[in-house]
Amino acid sequence: MAEDTFLADDLLRQLMSVGEVDLLVGISSHGNAIAVSQAVHAIEQSFQQEFIRQRVVIVHVDGGDNDGDGAAAAGLSALAEKDVRLPGRASLRTVHRVKADFSSPPSPGIALHTILAAADLLRARACAVISTATSNLTPGGIANLLRPVYQGKFDFVAPLYTRHKYQGLLARNLLYPMSRAVFGCGIRELYSDEWGFSGRLAALCLNQNVWHEEAIRARPEAWMAISAISSEFRCCQAFLGQKSQSTKGSGTDIVEALRQTVGNLFWCLECRQSWWLDCDKSEPVPTIGPDHELTSEPSDLNRHRIFEMFRSGVTELEPILSSILDPETHAEIKSIASLEEQTFRFRSDLWVRTLYDFAASYHHAVINRDHLVQALAPLYRGMTYSFLVAHSDSSPDEMEAESEMLCVEFERQKPYLRERWKANVEVKS
Amino acid sequence: MRQTILQALEQAYSNLVHMIAEFLPRFLVMLIIIVLGLLVAFVLKHILRALLGLTKLDRVSEQAGASRVLRMAALPSMTELLSRSVFWVTWSGFVLVGLSILGVPGLQEQISRLFRFLPEVFIAILILFLGLVTANFLSRTALLAVVNAGHPSPRIFSWSIRFVICILAISMALEELGLARQTVISAFSIVFGALMLALAIAFGLGGQDLARKSLQRYLGDTKKEKDKEPQPL
Numbered sequence: 119m120a121e122d123t124f125l126a127d128d129l130l131r132q133l134m135s136v137g138e139v140d141l142l143v144g145i146s147s148h149g150n151a152i153a154v155s156q157a158v159h160a161i162e163q164s165f166q167q168e169f170i171r172q173r174v175v176i177v178h179v180d181g182g183d184n185d186g187d188g189a190a191a192a193g194l195s196a197l198a199e200k201d202v203r204l205p206g207r208a209s210l211r212t213v214h215r216v217k218a219d220f221s222s223p224p225s226p227g228i229a230l231h232t233i234l235a236a237a238d239l240l241r242a243r244a245c246a247v248i249s250t251a252t253s254n255l256t257p258g259g260i261a262n263l264l265r266p267v268y269q270g271k272f273d274f275v276a277p278l279y280t281r282h283k284y285q286g287l288l289a290r291n292l293l294y295p296m297s298r299a300v301f302g303c304g305i306r307e308l309y310s311d312e313w314g315f316s317g318r319l320a321a322l323c324l325n326q327n328v329w330h331e332e333a334i335r336a337r338p339e340a341w342m343a344i345s346a347i348s349s350e351f352r353c354c355q356a357f358l359g360q361k362s363q364s365t366k367g368s369g370t371d372i373v374e375a376l377r378q379t380v381g382n383l384f385w386c387l388e389c390r391q392s393w394w395l396d397c398d399k400s401e402p403v404p405t406i407g408p409d410h411e412l413t414s415e416p417s418d419l420n421r422h423r424i425f426e427m428f429r430s431g432v433t434e435l436e437p438i439l440s441s442i443l444d445p446e447t448h449a450e451i452k453s454i455a456s457l458e459e460q461t462f463r464f465r466s467d468l469w470v471r472t473l474y475d476f477a478a479s480y481h482h483a484v485i486n487r488d489h490l491v492q493a494l495a496p497l498y499r500g501m502t503y504s505f506l507v508a509h510s511d512s513s514p515d516e517m518e519a520e521s522e523m524l525c526v527e528f529e530r531q532k533p534y535l536r537e538r539w540k541a542n543v544e545v546k547s
Numbered sequence: 548m549r550q551t552i553l554q555a556l557e558q559a560y561s562n563l564v565h566m567i568a569e570f571l572p573r574f575l576v577m578l579i580i581i582v583l584g585l586l587v588a589f590v591l592k593h594i595l596r597a598l599l600g601l602t603k604l605d606r607v608s609e610q611a612g613a614s615r616v617l618r619m620a621a622l623p624s625m626t627e628l629l630s631r632s633v634f635w636v637t638w639s640g641f642v643l644v645g646l647s648i649l650g651v652p653g654l655q656e657q658i659s660r661l662f663r664f665l666p667e668v669f670i671a672i673l674i675l676f677l678g679l680v681t682a683n684f685l686s687r688t689a690l691l692a693v694v695n696a697g698h699p700s701p702r703i704f705s706w707s708i709r710f711v712i713c714i715l716a717i718s719m720a721l722e723e724l725g726l727a728r729q730t731v732i733s734a735f736s737i738v739f740g741a742l743m744l745a746l747a748i749a750f751g752l753g754g755q756d757l758a759r760k761s762l763q764r765y766l767g768d769t770k771k772e773k774d775k776e777p778q779p780l
Contacts, residue, residue: 379779434694483610495695496694499776
């Protein structure tokens, strides 16, 4: 078995003592005792309220016991047992807790690999992964990730959130429309801290020989979703409530966010090319609960700085952009970069062509791939500026209509991506 | 007297004939070795070119930035450069072996000195090449980092890094060749020291405001500046 090679003996002993389960929830933490305590509390409440008769287990993958997490976790079981019991709705089953300790903080990929191996070994039917970085996940939210798999026979459940209208612009303007056009499945939150999946998807992913890849180690969730889509597994989205500000990870660091998500998406395009190059379908994904929601509190974004960073980036990175972009696309970008701030607009067709050029250049590896993804940052800022100006007074419905038009533009230009992807790139000498 | 002169002439003629008789076969052997070397070098060049074409070395070289360095130096692609190098190295080796067969004492000494010097030349070329590739890669890394951080004058950072690494690579290559060792070390120390001093003075005196802003940004109020962009995820 694959798991024999990397699961520690202690973890195997714990898993064997659990036996088979119906539901498994995996948590990955880096020694944050309070966050782990809150997450375990929410999971146990969810089990008590929603899954009384099911056999359940919590798998906690932890590394770096640097703030007393070990002590906290040791007392966690008793604490949780005591606090969580609800009058009249106590679970008929024991909530098993399994802890996988790593000497150093495990990467998200290693944590997921451990959780998948545990799910496979315990024959779990429905699983969910949650992160301690999101502190406001409710018991209802956890149930929303597990129920579609356990009762609805779905294989992958992506989350949906309530967001501020300027939050998640990378997902709105790039990750969602591009993944929808390429893979034909409109999952809005391809990169998230929590998601649900079936035991059979876990088994499928566990047997893939990708776990050593850097892209998987950093952000495995999109690859898992794309594996489900390309294997014709059923996917859906479930509403989880307000999207919390992640306490760890990329935050507002655009370059880091691009590396983790766009770099990862381009890598997924590369490893699934045999599937998507011949795929023309585009199917909506069922949504369970309310659709995603937008709020519009005032914000103090510095638009001028964003525009200046776009303009200086286009000027300073000209030699790099010329090796990535098609000459016509590059000329158009230089042309819009010379416009006044008031008249500037990044057209959606140009944005789509730019991204497809980047994806094809990533595939052909025209320059170092990490440099290529970093070179996208100024252009993303240009698109962000254009979006902020265009939607300063837009209602959520208007923004949704605009987002749909962008998705259609990505789908319309997919033949251009195919053409550039398959083109023989001459290496100039 | 006359008899002696005739004998001397006969002796000289005999020596000349003997020398020619000895030299001609050696000369022919030398020519055969050189022609054979030409054929071997030609075949090796084509085999290597085909093999490197299969391994897509040019693409790797493009990614690493080595091709750009070669283009700047008006050199051909990496595959072509390596296959041509193999051709010339192989053929030069055969030519030198051929020349040594002639048995000219002074020439043999020079050839053996050249053979002893060849490894150092190759190492120097390798150091220079790796230095240029590293300079190119790191200067591009710096350019992207400075542009994306929104700092002014990113090209100055990028070019400074490229310049320092190129100077370092050139001085290491000359050091390997043993050319004016003391002069090279002194020149490098002076150039590097002067550059650092100039940067320190320029940053400290000319750019007091910039220094203050940079230190504030790095040490203190970083969040305020960053939070003015929307959260991407």
